[in-house]
Amino acid sequence: MITPMKGIKETLRKEISNKLSISPSDVRFDIPPDLSMGDISLLSAFIIGKRESKDPKKLADDFACKLKVLPFTEEVSTKGPFINLKLNREEFFHYSQKTKRKIKVKPREGKNLIEHTNINPNKAAHVGHLRNAIIGDSFSRLLRIIGEQVEVHNYIDDTGVQVADVVYGLLKMRRLPPKKWEEIKEKFDHFCWDLYVEVEKRMENDPEAIQERYNILKALEKGKGEYGETGRRLSGKIASLHLETMERLGIEYDLLAWESHIISLGLWERAFSLLKQSGAIKLAENTPNKGCWVMKIEEAGKEREKVIVRSNGTATYVAKDIAYQMWKLGLQHEDFNYRIFKTYPSGRKLWTTDISDGKRDGFGHATRVYNVIDMRQGYLQRVVSEALRKLGYKKEADNSIHLGYEMVALSGKTARSMGFEAGGGTVSISGRKGIGIKADNLIDAVFKSAREEVKKRNPEIGEEKIEEIASKISSAAIRYYMLKFTNSSVVLFDIDDALSFEGESGPYIQYSLVRMKGIRRKMTERGIITEGKSKWLNNSDYWSLIHRASQLDDILQKTREKMEISILAKYLFSLAQSFNIFYQKYPIIKEKNLEERNLRLALMDIIESKLLIGSEILGIQIPEKM
RNA sequence: GCGGCUGUAGCUCAAUAGGAUAGAGCGUGGGAUUCCUAAUCCCAAGGUUGUGGGUUCAAUUCCCGCCAGCCGCACCA
Structure with a gap:
């Protein structure tokens, strides 16, 4: 189960199994479809109701009564058989801030x-x-x-x-x-x-x-x-x-x-x-x-x-x-x-x-x-x-x-463009027949395209720097492309998709991080200094961002368990996307209200930390500029 | 023949141990830049989850049948 903030979840599990006198394995969490319902949902009423043939709705109400007081929790409500917990946002925010760079997945021995x-x-x-x-x-x-x-x-x-x-x-x-x-x-x-x-x-x-x-x-x-x-x-x-x-x-x-x-x-x-x-x-x-x-x-x-x-x-x-x-x-x-x-x-x-x-x-x-x-x-x-x-x-x-x-x-399209026979369908790679795309050629092609793009956008940068940036971008593009599919899915390699730097891609994640760097650089340039502590201001958009960012540990654990890097890749993309959406709506430097600005900056820091951890795993390096 | 995997939007793919309204990207049509990077964002259209049954409060998810595709089943590596 993916829930926000692994550490908190474990504390809750212990507490809940005690209070309800149920086994910890019956304490199952999920995320409600809409955070206005709650931040974590508890599915125990379903499990126990089914096993003991009791009405799950009644059980849920009964459980909710017994769970009035829980750590980190502000409110417990039910919706049918679902028990929804609302976390104390202020407390959670400070906790997230303090632990943003920590990875709370238990390393195995050996x-x-x-x-x-x-x-x-x-x-x-x-x-x-x-x-x-x-x-x-x-x-x-x-x-x-x-x-x-x-x-x-x-x-x-x-x-x-x-x-x-x-x-x-x-x-x-x-x-x-x-x-x-x-x-x-x-x-x-x-x-x-x-x-x-x-x-x-x-x-x-x-x-x-x-x-x-x-x-x-x-x-x-x-x-x-x-x-x-x-x-x-x-x-x-x-x-x-x-x-x-x-x-x-x-x-x-x-x-x-x-x-x-x-x-x-x-x-x-x-x-x-x-x-x-x-x-x-x-x-x-x-x-x-x-x-x-x-x-x-x-x-x-x-x-x-x-x-x-x-x-x-x-x-x-x-x-x-x-x-x-x-x-x-x-x-x-x-x-x-x-x-x-x-x-x-x-x-x-x-x-x-x-x-x-x-x-x-x-x-x-x-x-x-x-x-x-x-x-x-x-x-x-x-x-x-x-x-x-x-x-x-x-x-x-x-x-x-x-x-x-x-x-x-x-893919049929790509195979044909390289001069291989490709009826209507897909073409298997075959070393024997010489059918395939050489790794070097792919990297060269993506690199060339990235270099053009960087040059176009940053005409003032020198050639050497441009190549350094382009090589980071091309590497990220190729790596993300190879990691975004589940292991059990045949990758239909499409050269145009692999060359793409837009949408669900490695460069998208890089771009988000580069923007964050840029914001910080601009602030220094303009001499904008932020106070040490930021205050929590209730806003559901701010909250959903923190909520999403705090799922990283669960995602890492699951990625290891399932040996499925695509889980992490998809998550990082969606986290970067959440930031871009947030950023569009809530400017940072421009914001005049100091408290708002500081908080947004703090949120950005949390997202950035999580994205950096994930990028390191995907092998995505972050350039200075893009 | 036996075994495994797959079938979800026009295309490429997600969907947590059976959970609340099946989501992204690309593509298509429309829109956003005097303002922190538009490699971004917003809106719209797009679905009988291959098919027929079953299990149950609840099925894309589990079970059985069928259809289609891919991959294994070497005294090859």
């Missing part, structure tokens, strides 16, 4: 390991990858702001087929070994994007190429020879380019974890023996999977078999994932070495796993692991967690959390 991005290091990142990284990054920011321990990992599959394919393309189709890569004029990952499409076409009907790919694949695991070396250079170079792309949107990581290191560490061997020992997997004898090690999975009352180890003895993708998930949760003995990969301008250090050199450090050993992966992987994620359960790690299985979201597809 370390959260959040793994996101995980892009195959063989070609440029596209808008689908952006959704992943932005959701993962915002969720990390949320937990960190709440005060929890967070470690962000980016797993890099440098031994997979996708890398092998581009190695094939570079060496066999283009004759471009690493030392010739500087001849490539285009951005390297963009070059590989097109090359990958060509390779995929070749692989469709060239058995020799397919055989060669298999040889490359084997070489990648060892990391030796021309193939191994090229693969290492390729994935290293592209992973770095991905990091640069993400940095443009303010996304940073703590650790890069390389699949090749996981393999050479031998995590799978230990997991394999544990799985055999515990009986979690069995050697199939009669089924179609004869000769494979399989795990029985229960799905909708039916038993299915999932192959974990192939009949040729090699481990499948899920198998390696089980082993690695165990490492993340501290269930493996072996550990990597680590060294610093790069230092961000913020001073934050990005580490990388290594095996040959470096030192040991305390990565992993997480209490909770959030794997940010799209929903198509839901089945495999369940298999991983089920494997942990079968190994007896029940708690760890519960803490292996799939933060799933739907994929990004191109």
Whole structure:
């Protein structure tokens, strides 16, 4: 239940359950549709009435009588079965003022390991990858702001087929070994994007190429020879380019974890023996999977078999994932070495796993692991967690959390504008076919459009400053666009919508905050000084603003619980909107009445504090001017 | 075939654990700037919440059937 001011709600819950002699879980709050009815509504009469088959209206009246005196509360009334509380506005206002920067969500114990991005290091990142990284990054920011321990990992599959394919393309189709890569004029990952499409076409009907790919694949695991070396250079170079792309949107990581290191560490061997020992997997004898090690999975009352180890003895993708998930949760003995990969301008250090050199450090050993992966992987994620359960790690299985979201597809209009076939409907992104919008290109386009806008509005500002502002605006626009949809909704990526700086968008929130800054600046310029304390003046517009602002803590808690950043995004937009409406009606600097002016300023401060907390989580930076 | 998700305004999406009058943005039509930033604000039009039943004081929300769409169900990653 979202109600204003989390702290007050908890006090009320205790008090009410005492006075009515009902269980605290029967004390359920809501917000009345109109604040003239009350500020918080109490739904207990419904719940208890239903359970004890009593008339809820009578119960409500009865309860209301017993609740004459409550903390923070001025008036208790009923409307049918609803019990509505009116808070003492003056008291609430001062409380809000005092606590405007505090976050009252209880941080959970233990370390959260959040793994996101995980892009195959063989070609440029596209808008689908952006959704992943932005959701993962915002969720990390949320937990960190709440005060929890967070470690962000980016797993890099440098031994997979996708890398092998581009190695094939570079060496066999283009004759471009690493030392010739500087001849490539285009951005390297963009070059590989097109090359990958060509390779995929070749692989469709060239058995020799397919055989060669298999040889490359084997070489990648060892990391030796021309193939191994090229693969290492390729994935290293592209992973770095991905990091640069993400940095443009303010996304940073703590650790890069390389699949090749996981393999050479031998995590799978230990997991394999544990799985055999515990009986979690069995050697199939009669089924179609004869000769494979399989795990029985229960799905909708039916038993299915999932192959974990192939009949040729090699481990499948899920198998390696089980082993690695165990490492993340501290269930493996072996550990990597680590060294610093790069230092961000913020001073934050990005580490990388290594095996040959470096030192040991305390990565992993997480209490909770959030794997940010799209929903198509839901089945495999369940298999991983089920494997942990079968190994007896029940708690760890519960803490292996799939933060799933739907994929990004191109809207028909956008797909056609880029020259892709798009019947009437939408078009799925496909790296293989080269269908998609590259992340860099999107960022460039939004940036360019933002720069024009800033220039137009602020002709006096220098080029460098303009670019700084434009980059903040474009980043906010893209991030908000990717965060405003619920996880379960497929994002129909529309380039015009993504380019928009108006309406429900990141720049809208920035604009509101920039205006607030502007008001404060103007006041200083004009030498207008406000007295320390502001007095509460009753006005329902003022009140509804405070009421809305005070919901932030509940929103944060719910966002964490549901792992649904869109809840916070929507709330921040509506809060910014409330301020804009308020501001239109109630000027601040112009206001002659000192008490009114001071109060409006105080309200602005409260809204600003809440918006700043939220913007930090969404990864929206606030420019000086817009 | 089995399983999952989705179906809400012209379009893209919200709607808290079943709550009071289903809300935003875009688009459309009209309006607001001598005044703190018009990337803003105001007004209007726009809905049988896919469909048929059921549960109840109350259903967009829960249950069952049907229709439509998307996604999984590899000895691919």
